[in-house]
Amino acid sequence: xxxxxxxxxxxxxxxxxxQLVPNTRGSVFSLCRRARVEPERFPRYPRxxxxxxxxxxxxxxxxxxxxxx
Numbered sequence: 095x096x097x098x099x100x101x102x103x104x105x106x107x108x109x110x111x112x113q114l115v116p117n118t119r120g121s122v123f124s125l126c127r128r129a130r131v132e133p134e135r136f137p138r139y140p141r142x143x144x145x146x147x148x149x150x151x152x153x154x155x156x157x158x159x160x161x162x163x
Contacts, residue, residue, distance in 0.1 A: 104143030110153045 128136040
């Protein structure tokens with residue numbers, strides 16, 4: 095989501111399942127798309143910052159190639 099600043103959300107900020115959802119008042123919420131498939135395991139809007147998550151998967155652009163950097 096362009097133009098939306100990311101607040102410290104822990105693992106969610108680098109997870110491929112995160113969706114940032116702005117409201118009309120200017121707040122932005124971190125939605126977990128895993129909750130659509132497994133709502134009993136993953137909260138739709140987890141309490142932040144998330145420090146552990148069984149469903150965490152890094153976004154492709156956040157994965158560092160071995161030997162890079």
